[in-house]
Amino acid sequence: MQNSLTCREFVEFLADYLEGRLSEDQLARFNGHLAACPSCVSYTRSYQDTVRLGKSVLPRREEPVPGDVPEDLVQAILAARDRRP
């Protein structure tokens, strides 16, 4: 096939593909290579996993980190324990 991509070109197209920036002609060649090249299929999957992972890790870092237990609470717990028979 005259217009088929090499694996190297495929990889260069991948980022644009995932952002929907390929032209119809580029998309046809991209899909044609994907249909014929199993190694690029698995490359695409791992690439997408990496992108997904990057997006899911970020929000987790914004969760509040639990601070130290307040001293008042520690004293209240100790006092309650001391009061037990």
Ligand SMILES: [Zn+2]
């Ligand atoms: Zn390939």
